[in-house]
Amino acid sequence: MSIAVSIVEDDARVRASLARLIDGSSGYRCVSNHSSAEDALREIPKFRPDVVLMDINLPGANGVECVRQLKPQLPGTQVIMLTVYQNTEHIFNALAAGATGYMLKQTPPPELLSAIKEVHAGGSPMSGHIARKIVQSFQHAAPVSAEAQSLSPREAEVLELLAKGFLYKEIAEQMKVSYATVHTHIRHIYEKLHVRSRTEAVAKHLGQKQPRHEFAPRI
Amino acid sequence: MSIAVSIVEDDARVRASLARLIDGSSGYRCVSNHSSAEDALREIPKFRPDVVLMDINLPGANGVECVRQLKPQLPGTQVIMLTVYQNTEHIFNALAAGATGYMLKQTPPPELLSAIKEVHAGGSPMSGHIARKIVQSFQHAAPVSAEAQSLSPREAEVLELLAKGFLYKEIAEQMKVSYATVHTHIRHIYEKLHVRSRTEAVAKHLGQKQPRHEFAPRI
DNA sequence: ACCCACATCCCCAGAACTGGCGATGGCAAA
DNA sequence: TTTGCCATCGCCAGTTCTGGGGATGTGGGT
Numbered sequence: 434m435s436i437a438v439s440i441v442e443d444d445a446r447v448r449a450s451l452a453r454l455i456d457g458s459s460g461y462r463c464v465s466n467h468s469s470a471e472d473a474l475r476e477i478p479k480f481r482p483d484v485v486l487m488d489i490n491l492p493g494a495n496g497v498e499c500v501r502q503l504k505p506q507l508p509g510t511q512v513i514m515l516t517v518y519q520n521t522e523h524i525f526n527a528l529a530a531g532a533t534g535y536m537l538k539q540t541p542p543p544e545l546l547s548a549i550k551e552v553h554a555g556g557s558p559m560s561g562h563i564a565r566k567i568v569q570s571f572q573h574a575a576p577v578s579a580e581a582q583s584l585s586p587r588e589a590e591v592l593e594l595l596a597k598g599f600l601y602k603e604i605a606e607q608m609k610v611s612y613a614t615v616h617t618h619i620r621h622i623y624e625k626l627h628v629r630s631r632t633e634a635v636a637k638h639l640g641q642k643q644p645r646h647e648f649a650p651r652i
Numbered sequence: 653m654s655i656a657v658s659i660v661e662d663d664a665r666v667r668a669s670l671a672r673l674i675d676g677s678s679g680y681r682c683v684s685n686h687s688s689a690e691d692a693l694r695e696i697p698k699f700r701p702d703v704v705l706m707d708i709n710l711p712g713a714n715g716v717e718c719v720r721q722l723k724p725q726l727p728g729t730q731v732i733m734l735t736v737y738q739n740t741e742h743i744f745n746a747l748a749a750g751a752t753g754y755m756l757k758q759t760p761p762p763e764l765l766s767a768i769k770e771v772h773a774g775g776s777p778m779s780g781h782i783a784r785k786i787v788q789s790f791q792h793a794a795p796v797s798a799e800a801q802s803l804s805p806r807e808a809e810v811l812e813l814l815a816k817g818f819l820y821k822e823i824a825e826q827m828k829v830s831y832a833t834v835h836t837h838i839r840h841i842y843e844k845l846h847v848r849s850r851t852e853a854v855a856k857h858l859g860q861k862q863p864r865h866e867f868a869p870r871i
Numbered sequence: 872a873c874c875c876a877c878a879t880c881c882c883c884a885g886a887a888c889t890g891g892c893g894a895t896g897g898c899a900a901a
Numbered sequence: 902t903t904t905g906c907c908a909t910c911g912c913c914a915g916t917t918c919t920g921g922g923g924a925t926g927t928g929g930g931t
Contacts, residue, residue, distance in 0.1 A: 528790040556780025557787040564776035571747040598852030633817030
C-alpha cells in the first residue's frame with residue numbers, strides 16, 4: 434500500500450509541485466492539500482494520512498500551532514515540517530509540538546520522498562544541519578564537573594538515593610550498611626561538593642544529570 | 653581530499669572489516685584503528701582524523717568516556733558512535749559527551765559510508781529509530797503537573813528558595829516574613845506535592861523544570 | 872614499609888527540620 | 902454570608918541532619 438500524504442502549504446505553486454511529485458512517484462499518493470492551518474485542521478482528520486508535510490509560515494495560525502492541535506487527533510500520523518526556517522527556535526518548537534521530521538524546502542525531491550518513507554518507517558528525517566543543531570542541544574549539557582567526578586562509587590550511590598528523598602536510615606537499609614556509614618559518606622560528599630546540606634547536594638547532582646535544552650522556552 | 657577516519661572497536665574482525673570498507677571506498681581512508689579506549693586516547697590525537705567511528709562497549713573505559721576526553725583535544729573531529737545499544741540512556745550520554753552521530757552496527761556499509769560523509773559535511777547521521785528517539789525527547793512536553801500548579805504564588809516562591817538550599821530562617825529573611833510563616837508554607841507545599849521532605853519536594857520541582865532524560869522543552 | 876583513599880563502624884551535641892495543634896485577617900467565590 | 906484559600910504568625914514534641922571527634926581494615930601506590 435502506498436503512503437498517504439497530505440500537504441499544508443500556502444503557496445499554490447509549491448503546493449501543486451509537491452502534489453505532483455508525490456502523486457507522480459510510485460509508493461506515494463497525495464490524499465489532500467491545504468492552503469491554511471484552519472483548512473488543514475478541519476479537513477486532514479477526515480483523510481487520516483500517513484504523513485503530513487507542513488509548512489511553518491502559514492497565513493493566520495502558524496504551522497507549529499497546527500501540528501500541536503492536529504497531532505492529538507491523529508497520533509498515528511507523522512508530521513514533517515517543510516520550511517525555510519533553520520533557527521533553533523522554530524526547530525525545537527516544531528518538534529515539541531509533535532512533528533517528527535524537519536526538512537528544509539531546498540531539499541531535492543528524491544530526498545524528500547525518502548524522508549517521507551523514513552518517517553513512515555519509524556524514523557525522523559531531518560536535513561543535515563538541522564540534525565546537527567538538535568544534537569548540539571544535548572552537548573551544552575553540563576560537563577560532569579571535576580567535583581562530581583571525585584565522588585567514590587559508594588558516595589555516588591548514596592547521593593543517588595539522597596536525591597530520591599530517602600532518609601539516612603532508609604539509605605542504610607538499602608545499601609546494607611549502618612546508619613553511621615551513610616552518615617560518613619554523606620559528610621564526605623558534602624566536603625567534596627562544597628555544600629552544606631542535602632538539598633544543595635541534590636540540586637548540584639540533578640543539575641548535572643538533567644541538562645536543560647538551552648532553548649527551552651520559558652513559561 | 654578523502655575523509656580521514658579512525659576506528660575504535662575492540663572486536664578485531666569488526667575492526668578489520670570496517671577498515672577494509674573505508675579504505676576500499678574512494679573518498680575515504682582509514683588512518684588508524686584502536687582496540688581500546690586507552691589506545692584511542694593516546695593515539696588518535698596524533699592522526700587528527702576527520703571522523704572517528706567509536707564503539708561504546710570497550711574493554712576498560714567505555715566509548716562514551718573516551719569521546720568525552722577526546723573531543724576537547726580534537727574539536728574539529730566528528731565522532732560517530734557505532735554500537736548495538738539502542739536505549740535512550742546510551743544515546744543521550746553519547747551525544748552529551750560530544751558524539752555527533754549515532755549509528756547502529758547493523759547499518760549496511762553504504763549507509764555507513766554516507767553517514768561518514770554526512771557528519772563530515774556538518775550533519776548528524778543517526779539510524780532511523782535513534783533519530784526518532786531523540787526527537788521524542790522533545791515531545792514529552794512536561795505537562796506541568798496539577799500538583800505543582802496548585803501551589804500558591806507564595807508557596808512557589810518558598811519552593812524556589814528551598815531548592816537553592818537555603819535554611820528556613822534564611823528564606824524567612826529573604827521573603828521578609830517570620831520563620832513560622834515559612835514553616836507553614838512548607839508544610840502546605842509538602843501536603844500538595846505529597847512529599848515528606850525538603851529533598852523530595854526539590855527533586856519534584858527540579859524534575860519539572862528540568863525533566864529527566866526524556867527532557868522536554870516546556871511550552 | 873608507609874601513606875592514602877576508601878569503606879565500614881561508633882558516640883555526641885547542637886542545629887535544622889517535620890508535623891501536630893492552634894490563631895488572625897483578607898479576599899473571592901458560591 | 903458562609904465557605905474556602907491564602908498569607909501571616911505562634912508553640913511544642915519528636916525526628917532527622919550536620920559536623921565534630923574517633924576507630925578498624927582493605928588495597929594501591931611509592
